[in-house]
Amino acid sequence: xxxxxxxxxxxxVVHDERIDPQANANLAVWLGLAALTFMAAVFVASNVYLRxxxxxxxxxxxxxxxxxxxWDTLILIVSGVLVLVAATFFARDRWQAFNAVLxxxxxxxxxxxxxxxxxxxxxxxxxxxxxxxxxxxSMIVFALTFISTVLIAIAGWYASFxxxxxxxxxxxxxxxxxxYTVMFGIVVLLMERVLTVGQFAAWCGLHA
Amino acid sequence: xxxxxxxxxLFAFVAVFLLVLRYTTYLxxxxxxxxxxxxAPTVPVSHDSSMTGEDV
Numbered sequence: 001x002x003x004x005x006x007x008x009x010x011x012x013v014v015h016d017e018r019i020d021p022q023a024n025a026n027l028a029v030w031l032g033l034a035a036l037t038f039m040a041a042v043f044v045a046s047n048v049y050l051r052x053x054x055x056x057x058x059x060x061x062x063x064x065x066x067x068x069x070x071w072d073t074l075i076l077i078v079s080g081v082l083v084l085v086a087a088t089f090f091a092r093d094r095w096q097a098f099n100a101v102l103x104x105x106x107x108x109x110x111x112x113x114x115x116x117x118x119x120x121x122x123x124x125x126x127x128x129x130x131x132x133x134x135x136x137x138s139m140i141v142f143a144l145t146f147i148s149t150v151l152i153a154i155a156g157w158y159a160s161f162x163x164x165x166x167x168x169x170x171x172x173x174x175x176x177x178x179x180y181t182v183m184f185g186i187v188v189l190l191m192e193r194v195l196t197v198g199q200f201a202a203w204c205g206l207h208a
Numbered sequence: 209x210x211x212x213x214x215x216x217x218l219f220a221f222v223a224v225f226l227l228v229l230r231y232t233t234y235l236x237x238x239x240x241x242x243x244x245x246x247x248a249p250t251v252p253v254s255h256d257s258s259m260t261g262e263d264v
Contacts, residue, residue: 022236023233023237026229026233026236027229030228030229034225037221087235091238091239093239168239171235172232172233172235172236173232173236175228175231175235176228176229179228179231179232180228183224203210
């Protein structure tokens with residue numbers, strides 16, 4: 001990893017002891033997100049297994065509730081692609097194109113955040129089983145999409161400065177959270193809608 | 209079958225973890241070696257007298 005001399009106050013050269021704070025930030029953010037993954041997985045698995053509910057209780061009988069997570073995840077994937085496109089402009093210092101793509105990405109992230117918020121409320125009011133498993137996971141996804149939206153707003157604000165040092169430092173680290181949010185959304189869709197929590201419960205040996 | 213699926217999932221998780229980390233590290237580093245840093249000196253500076261013992 002390239003280590004460069006930083007200029008301290010007064011312009012003197014400060015020896016930075018081969019520490020790259022931004023690489024450490026990337027790793028720290030990722031380790032935190034990995035911890036969140038295991039927390040969510042243990043939460044779902046232990047609740048499904050220990051509570052011993054009938055697997056059929058996890059079935060959603062509402063067309064809107066079964067379809068909307070797929071649309072939401074589709075918008076989430078589009079949001080992820082948009083920040084990746086913005087990143088290619090970011091790497092080439094093409095700030096106008098970067099700002100334009102970032103503006104589109106904001107719309108897409110806000111859309112997925114709002115849908116996820118509505119889904120979260122619907123899951124909370126469905127039944128006790130859905131409320132126990134789907135509601136907390138959708139809360140985590142909502143929190144992640146909301147944080148992503150805030151981060152993208154901050155990135156856009158920093159990008160409006162004439163001095164690009166702040167956005168240069170901020171954008172790569174925030175990218176960890178955006179990409180993680182997209183992947184978390186896809187995994188939750190696969191685990192709870194494509195496969196179902198009921199199938200997992202049946203696999204755990206739980207029956208009526 | 210389930211064991212294979214679990215192993216694949218774990219492998220994918222670790223692989224994605226490392227790939228994204230590599231990508232964001234690339235994004236972090238791509239700007240460091242270029243452009244005018246606002247604090248950079250406008251006249252060429254000799255590094256011969258650097259006491260850090262490193263070539264910059």
